[in-house]
Amino acid sequence: MFSLLSGCFEFMLRKEELHVLVVGLDKAGKTTLLERLKTLYTDVPGLEPSQVVPTVGLNLAHFEALGTPLLCWDVGGAAGLRSIWSKYYGECHALVFCVDAADRGRLEEAKAALDRALGDRDLYGAPLLVLANKHDVEGAASPAELAEVFGLGRLDGRRPSSIQAVTARTGEGVKPAVQWLVENIKKSQRPELIRRRMLSQ
Numbered sequence: 709m710f711s712l713l714s715g716c717f718e719f720m721l722r723k724e725e726l727h728v729l730v731v732g733l734d735k736a737g738k739t740t741l742l743e744r745l746k747t748l749y750t751d752v753p754g755l756e757p758s759q760v761v762p763t764v765g766l767n768l769a770h771f772e773a774l775g776t777p778l779l780c781w782d783v784g785g786a787a788g789l790r791s792i793w794s795k796y797y798g799e800c801h802a803l804v805f806c807v808d809a810a811d812r813g814r815l816e817e818a819k820a821a822l823d824r825a826l827g828d829r830d831l832y833g834a835p836l837l838v839l840a841n842k843h844d845v846e847g848a849a850s851p852a853e854l855a856e857v858f859g860l861g862r863l864d865g866r867r868p869s870s871i872q873a874v875t876a877r878t879g880e881g882v883k884p885a886v887q888w889l890v891e892n893i894k895k896s897q898r899p900e901l902i903r904r905r906m907l908s909q
């Protein structure tokens with residue numbers, strides 16, 4: 709009886725882990741970002757940028773920020789792998805869309821991939837954080853420019869969204885981005901929606 713009660717108590721007190729799906733075109737810097745998150749938030753440093761290789765499977769970063777456990781996945785972004793993204797939409801509390809802001813030649817391709825993702829019903833209400841990565845590169849598109857290209861303003865009201873400049877290689881801008889995610893997931897209806905979906909399965 710005691711173990712049953714203590715088990716229930718432990719379950720009630722357990723902090724809910726937030727799930728963040730990180731997508732974006734290949735070479736946008738998703739894996740570098742995940743490795744940077746490990747270095748910034750855990751005792752086990754992530755790989756250095758020079759050690760990161762193109763992603764075939766799935767990368768995971770497990771860490772705690774602002775007193776909240778987070779699990780970030782990075783799914784490959786090559787054209788042939790993008791159809792896999794949607795398999796994870798139903799389970800994620802928020803979507804991070806990582807963009808190589810220095811590669812202006814692929815912004816339209818990135819917009820098309822983002823539009824496809826946001827049209828998926830399984831992402832209903834999930835906060836969207838667009839990361840304008842590679843901010844260290846001279847001439848990289850600013851968040852305001854990307855917001856214009858992606859038409860981000862039109863999403864207002866349907867889901868919390870933000871676009872922020874980061875440099876995954878050095879970690880610049882990463883902590884404010886994580887703070888935005890934690891705060892906006894908690895304010896959103898997404899945790900309740902996912903909880904209800906899991907209970908009904």
Ligand SMILES: Nc1nc2c(ncn2[C@@H]2O[C@H](COP(=O)(O)OP(=O)(O)O)[C@@H](O)[C@H]2O)c(=O)[nH]1
Pocket residue numbers: 732733734735736737738739740741757758760761762763785841842843844845874875876877878
């Ligand atoms: N200059 C610069 N290069 C970056 C940054 N983030 C990633 N890269 C580079 O971009 C390339 C692709 O990175 P990777 O993390 O493998 O991209 P992924 O395919 O989206 O996982 C690698 O050469 C990285 O070193 C950044 O913030 N600044």
Ligand SMILES: [Mg+2]
Pocket residue numbers: 738739740761762763782784
């Ligand atoms: Mg990768």
